Amino acid sequence: MTSAHHLPAGKAVSDPYAVDVSPDSAGWRYSSLRVLELPPGGTHLFPAGDSEWIVLSLGGGCTVTVDDAPGQDAFELRGRSDVFAGVSDFVYVPRDATATLTSEAGGRFALTGARCTRRLPARHGPADSVPVELRGTGNCSRRVHNFGAAGVFECDRLIAVEVVTPGGNWSSYPPHKHDEHHPGEESELEEIYYFEIAGHEGTPGLGYQRVSPSGRGSGTDVLAEVRAGDVVLIPDGWHGPSMAAPGHDMYYLNVMAGPGDERAWLIRDHPDHAWIRDTWPGTPVDPRLAPPDVRRRPDGTTPDTAPSQ
Template identity: 35%
Template sequence: MTTLKVPASPGALITDIPLGTGGLRYVGFSAHRLAENETLALASGDDELCVVILAGKASAQAGGAGGDMQWAAVGERASVFEEKSPHAFYLPAHSTLALTGLEAAEIAVARAPGGPRALPTRLIDPASMKRSVRGSGSNTRYVCDILPETEPANSLLVVEVITPPGNSSSYPPHKHDSNAIPRESQLEETYYHRLNPPQGFAFQRVYTDERDLDETLCVEDHDVVKVPRGYHPVVVPHGYTSYYLNVMAGPVRAWHFHNDPRHEWMLRKG
């Protein structure tokens, strides 16, 4: 049985991968269903958090060394498949955030080591997030940088990706598991998968050059795939659209990836 795929739970806590467990040293992740008038209370402890309102709307109250802050209504999209960027929060170490649903909402919580920089709690506005298109043809996908390395944080990198039906993504296969900057950086990663329609599925392979890790996973709506190391492409069947939220962190906050040389030829084709 695989240890890389974490199936979704039907309850309020969709998935929970605590930092430092499940083969991951730098990345923690959880996803939550928040009912109207229900409150989700979060505390960063020694870590930093990026909290993403994937869908729905909530009020928010934050506390910590920087003082108390509150927002009356945060969140604008009804689904992760809308062509809109999400609202998100950055929380440094020793901070709190309470989200209360103004309607049903879906919340993702990314966690990584807090690091040395003393950064303030902040709301990350959708207008600040870069949206782009990667690839071409059946390798086209649509990217939103929620917390890229150009924005302040100690460890976390957070991005979301939409892949159309029949397309591949995170492709050609690439990896980032060696500390060899600028050629490659060491970053663990999680994929939080959503499918539209929700009865759909997608395939993700996680493998190394040596094949000491080589798993091909069928993922369904709300499943999480852990990528402690290795290449990790995704393929989406005809008829279904894929969404995934990526969380990355490692000893150095930099994203430098290495393509599988056996498949890199397609980037040079034409």
């Protein structure tokens, strides 16, 4: 099944970006993603325009200079070796600012963005401030880095998290949606999935992504083999599962934004599959995921009760 909502690696290139998804190119109103590859000693300047941005390392570090950050206009982004190496620090760039990225050793960086109204201050988010949680159990186990989650880091509209799924496991399960506004129950959010898949001895890895129509919007329908650098756009629909092929760990970066007055990630599970949660209590989390210091959700919920993504 092919879909205009699946953008294989190379399809969303726009110089200098390896991935460039804007509200205009996606056909929606808010969410953006750019992936920038800098060579050693490389520099990139970008105007934030009408969007707020979080600069996140996909591999390597850089200095992020924001033209009007009072008292400290340069933020050191230490980064990480790759997306499977753990949590990264990050830098928030406000709308109407101009930012410059400079990397002595080179690296790859995600610019996650959302059109917004409020102009918040530029800030650095330390890696040790990022809540890490385990969701699901058994072969539904995954690890979530909530660096830009609602209620964790202040933004106007942008919500961004990253998910690591061990090979053979399913994420975004049970399938869920957030394409309607129901106060206290469901948020209306556009969403971008950006994938990295671990290879093996020089062989590229792969996984699969499913999105099925919910009866809202465009009736998004995707069943895609995804590889490193692929993007899936989700304006509406039940999304999940995200399936990591055995032997190939899966990483995806989620970028979300929507029109609601409240910045919140509220979801509805697919009614045909929500029962799977009842099988989780008493089943251990995949041991490949669980460092002993993983922090639970701020509201105290456990992996058995945490929402899916």
